[in-house]
Amino acid sequence: MAVARPKGPREIDRYVGQRVRARRMDIGMSQETLGIASDLTFQQIQKYEKGANRISASRLVELANTLRVPVTYFFEGVPTGSNGKTDPSQRRYATFVAEQDGAKFMEAIEAVSDEVRTAYLAVGRVLGKLP
Numbered sequence: 001m002a003v004a005r006p007k008g009p010r011e012i013d014r015y016v017g018q019r020v021r022a023r024r025m026d027i028g029m030s031q032e033t034l035g036i037a038s039d040l041t042f043q044q045i046q047k048y049e050k051g052a053n054r055i056s057a058s059r060l061v062e063l064a065n066t067l068r069v070p071v072t073y074f075f076e077g078v079p080t081g082s083n084g085k086t087d088p089s090q091r092r093y094a095t096f097v098a099e100q101d102g103a104k105f106m107e108a109i110e111a112v113s114d115e116v117r118t119a120y121l122a123v124g125r126v127l128g129k130l131p
Helices: 011-026 031-037 042-050 057-067 071-075 088-098 100-111 114-128
Strands: none
Touching (some): 011 042, 011 071, 011 100, 057 071
8 A cells, every 4th residue: 555645845855955045155145146047036946945846856966066066965964863754953953054144153153162152052051941
């Protein structure tokens, strides 16, 4: 008996889209510029990045070339749980770093010393009521 598969994008599609966005932002490229270079509209780039549309293998190769990364870049760190589903905490992290403020925050954190980073973590725990 065949298992019914959900239609539309899956977790991996959203993850790959987030990686496209993160790389595009990393190199300072706009959605419009990526769209022009890939013969797509910026709206289609938005849909890919949000995971609303799946990216075909051939299109992913084109995007990798335009973004100057190997295709494997889009799958690095694919967060999966034991059941093959994306771990919610990993999904939140991937979403956070794919956003402009999240990417800037990560750059800032990487630039500070270990002592300062530890202090930021302590403040985050207090403000966010983290363990």
